[in-house]
Amino acid sequence: MLAVVLTVVPLSALSTPALDTVLMIVSGEGRDAGKTRPGYEFDEVSQAWLIFKANGLSVEVASPQGGPVEADKYNPKEPFNAQLLADHDAMGKLANTRKIADLQAADYAAVYVVGGKGAMFDLPRHAPLQELIANAWQRGAVVAAVCHGPAALAPVRLADGTALVAGRKVTGFSNEEEALFGKKWAKEFPWLLEDALRERGGQWSEAPLMMPHVVTDGRLVTGQNPYSTPGVAEAIVRALGRTPVARQPGRDERAMAVVHQLRSGDLKGAAAAVKRDPAAHHVELIGMLGYYQAKAAGDDATALRPALQTMELAAPYMTEPQLTLGIADAHLRLGNREKARALVQTVLDASPGMEQAVTLLKRIDG
Structure with a gap:
């Protein structure tokens, strides 16, 4: 990828950025709800937007080409998405995004780059975006990104020629996550995000697969994956000198919270929380x-046990044979052959001849 040469305003000429406006950057790559070309993640827009709005911040939206942009497939009935879809102002801005090249960094208190696999394609190669981010940083703005959004930060160089991320704590969609969820498009990426941030001097950290993880290093805020979005949005609010207003977490957040509780050693407490109010937790996500x-986890028992416990936390509230087979497979890898066989048999009783169940049973008896 070509290096971007930036003309950055001298520090002596800098002014304080606008105090109440967040610029949200989205990829314009998307086509056919992500089927023929990946775009941006609507969940990462809606959850952040609602938090910004609740905390008195204005939001503008921009993309490389301006105009309408297309999100990847999402659930419009998810409460945070439904709320944003009903916001005519927000939807109008998404239907007519501003062109990045037309913007001035001085107009924004923060720049927030939304993820989605499309962000790996058009954002890193868009020179006006790199210049905007560099100038925003030099002027004292907060710079933030979530999931694949940090791809836009990787090429940014400051006035002294150093990479924006050099020596700073960062995270983003990890290589481990990409290996499981990026197979269709990752082969076309210019680089893997984790590799690019590490190579440019970023001090990388990550949480277990798809767990929320937010890293704040001064005015730089990054989030690992889509489930990090609320944390990133509230970290932006705090970096702007405000205390985030109290709010009720959504069912995704509640689900992640009980998984964190489980992984911290409180399995009984996590199970009790879900049992008290299953509808308040996104059990399918768990x-x-x-x-x-x-x-x-493969055959790493240390990683496999909490994964098994997480599946078993959701199992009483789901009727999904794939989950039962996943639990059986985990038991088999942990050496619990009889438990695995019993679980597979329950699937075969309900769905005789199911190919995956028959194959797993052969492994158990092999």
């Missing part, structure tokens, strides 16, 4: 999280 964490 099950999915455990399932993929188990896949990533």
Whole structure:
């Protein structure tokens, strides 16, 4: 990728950025809800936007080409998405994004780069965006990104020629996460995000697969994955000198909170929290999280056990044979052959001849 040469305003000429406006950057790459070309993540827009608005901040939206932009497939019934979809002002701004090249860094207190795999394509190669981010940083603005959004930060160089991320604590969509969820598009990426940030001197950190993780280093805020979005948005609010207003966490956040509780050693407390109010927790997300964490764990028992416990936390509230088979497979890898066989048999009783169940049973009896 070509290096971007920036003309940055001297520090002596800098002014204080606007106190109440956040510039939200989204990829304009998306087509057909992500089927033929990946775009941005609507969940990462809606959750952040609602937090910014609740804390008295204005939001503008920009993309490389300006105009309408297309998100990847998302659930419009998810409460935070439904709330933003009903906001005519917000949807109008997404339908007619501002062109990045037309903007001035001095107009914004913060720049927030939304993720989605599209961000790996058009944002790193867009020179006006790199210049805008560099100038915003030099002027004292907060610079933030979530999931694949930090791809826009990787090429940014400051007035002295150093990389923006050099020597600073950062995170983003990890190589481990990419290995499981990026197979369709990752082969076309210019680089893996984690590799690029490390190579440019970023001090990388990450949480277990798809767990929320927010890293704040002064005015630089990064989040690991989509579930880090509320934390990133509130970190931006705090970096702007405000105390985030109290709010009720959504079911995704509650789900992640009980998984964190489980992984911290309080399995009984996590199970009790879900049992008290299953509807308040996104139990399907808990099950999915455990399932993929188990896949990533391989035969590492230390990583596999909490993944198994996470799947079992969701199992009483789901009727998904794939989850049951995931639990059985984890038991098998941990040496609990009889438990694995019993679970597979329950699937075969309900769905005789199910290919995945038959294959797993052969492994158990092999």
